[in-house]
Amino acid sequence: GAGVSQSPRYKVAKRGQDVALRCDPISGHVSLFWYQQALGQGPEFLTYFQNEAQLDKSGLPSDRFFAERPEGSVSTLKIQRTQQEDSAVYLCASSLGDRASYNEQFFGPGTRLTVL
């Protein structure tokens, strides 16, 4: 079946521009996670949704970052007034149960954001 998809795969933005990154999780998956991965590093947690509820946004680095999942399926990560330090790969993952379940997370291919 279809896995997690993300779009766009690559995004180049000028500093100060707003961007929107999309994630299509596996159908029926309750949990959705966003991660930020800098070059040569492991992913760092940004935010977590259980269905449409954003239960944890403790990893969002600033108020320029905003995420939503209004109908409990597709999610969008928006970054306002992008800065060079926002350049990274943004990964989305989904899992079947809630985050307390020991369910495997399935990752999308990521969106590589480059801010010039």
Next chain:
Amino acid sequence: SQQGEEDPQALSIQEGENATMNCSYKTSINNLQWYRQNSGRGLVHLILIRSNEREKHSGRLRVTLDTSKKSSSLLITASRAADTASYFCATRDSNYQLIWGAGTKLIIKP
């Protein structure tokens, strides 16, 4: 912040040899997971070991966990070119977040 630290940072071996990667973590855990990341398939879950387990096998993978030393190792036997990737360990914190190490970059030479 990153909880796990993988060791070595990079490893280059000949095809057919075994590869061993280590992970150390800081806080108590419920489970520890290993993931592989390459450009072709992205980040893929390999194996999960629970805190009450000491060793687990999956195909050519063997994972050990030593909670007293807060460390885990991943052994890949009979390596193949397709094993070339970065390998990450991840642990859950008390908020159920996955905390990741910086990864080991494994290169399998033909």
